[in-house]
Amino acid sequence: MRARLDELVTAALQRGAAVPAFTCYDFTTATAVVEAAEETGLPVILNVAPKTAATRAGQRLIAALRGLADGASVPVCVQLDHASDLAVIVESVRSGADCVLADGSSLGFEENIALVREVRAALDADGGPAHSDAMDADGGPAVVLEAELGGLAGDEDKAFALDSDVQAAGLTDPAQVRDFAERSGAQLLAVAIGNVHGKYKGAPQIRWDVLERISAVANVPLVLHGASGIPADELLKARTLGVGKVNFNTELRTAILAALEAETAAHRADGENLQGLLGRWSATAREFAAATLRTLGE
Numbered sequence: 295m296r297a298r299l300d301e302l303v304t305a306a307l308q309r310g311a312a313v314p315a316f317t318c319y320d321f322t323t324a325t326a327v328v329e330a331a332e333e334t335g336l337p338v339i340l341n342v343a344p345k346t347a348a349t350r351a352g353q354r355l356i357a358a359l360r361g362l363a364d365g366a367s368v369p370v371c372v373q374l375d376h377a378s379d380l381a382v383i384v385e386s387v388r389s390g391a392d393c394v395l396a397d398g399s400s401l402g403f404e405e406n407i408a409l410v411r412e413v414r415a416a417l418d419a420d421g422g423p424a425h426s427d428a429m430d431a432d433g434g435p436a437v438v439l440e441a442e443l444g445g446l447a448g449d450e451d452k453a454f455a456l457d458s459d460v461q462a463a464g465l466t467d468p469a470q471v472r473d474f475a476e477r478s479g480a481q482l483l484a485v486a487i488g489n490v491h492g493k494y495k496g497a498p499q500i501r502w503d504v505l506e507r508i509s510a511v512a513n514v515p516l517v518l519h520g521a522s523g524i525p526a527d528e529l530l531k532a533r534t535l536g537v538g539k540v541n542f543n544t545e546l547r548t549a550i551l552a553a554l555e556a557e558t559a560a561h562r563a564d565g566e567n568l569q570g571l572l573g574r575w576s577a578t579a580r581e582f583a584a585a586t587l588r589t590l591g592e
């Protein structure tokens with residue numbers, strides 16, 4: 295069923311929970327994630343990577359994910375992740391994305407604010423997708439915008455291990471948080487607190503002092519990217535400090551690739567059984583998503 299990302303995450307925080315977001319490059323994974331959400335009775339977010347969304351196939355995937363979300367028995371959001379290209383953003387919302395990470399984190403503070411506002415203006419000018427009308431009942435903007443303040447290191451689609459000095463670069467400045475959220479109009483805020491996309495060399499060095507200072511001033515729910523490799527007890531601690539959305543990509547890919555490596559030969563021998571292999575892919579994604587949903591959501 296449809297849900298507004300900001301409302302979903304706020305409601306989760308109010309009951310002491312957080313909502314995971316999983317990057318889905320394909321329909322098999324997305325279906326498995328939604329099945330995991332239905333199995334656990336918990337809401338979930340399907341993330342689409344910007345490189346995926348920049349292709350025609352990616353736009354069709356967004357439309358398919360929209361259908362999947364609408365047909366689910368639990369709230370599901372379809373989010374365009376880390377986007378800065380206005381044309382891709384508008385097209386993705388037309389295709390069915392109901393939330394966007396308007397990512398100006400590589401820009402200066404004022405330029406980052408300007409980008410988020412520009413995205414909002416572009417979506418307003420486009421009229422918004424028909425499907426989002428029903429989500430606008432309280433007069434708020436139909437398409438929910440997340441923004442990122444500070445800069446997260448690492449590749450979003452390829453996992454490389456990053457040193458602690460890279461993790462420590464580009465931290466969110468707590469003094470800028472409130473001003474940024476108010477002036478940009480962002481409804482959720484992704485923070486850089488030592489988290490990175492990909493893998494951590496050694497244990498992640500999360501800057502709890504920075505998150506505590508952000509949490510003390512933030513007036514929107516916080517988002518933790520780069521959750522792969524961060525121990526569960528630390529994710530739960532982040533939850534108590536206003537982190538209501540937690541993004542996973544690498545760990546899901548690792549699990550799927552390991553399953554494919556282990557099972558491909560047997561399915562090849564079993565009459566080139568691609569259906570069987572996809573079943574293993576699906577079961578692996580579903581198990582990972584269900585375990586993560588339970589950790590964060592219960």
Ligand code: 13P
Pocket residue numbers: 317341375450490491492493518519520521522541542543544545
């Ligand atoms: P990981 O690949 O490190 O899990 O990060 C995912 C993410 O933050 C997607 O936005």
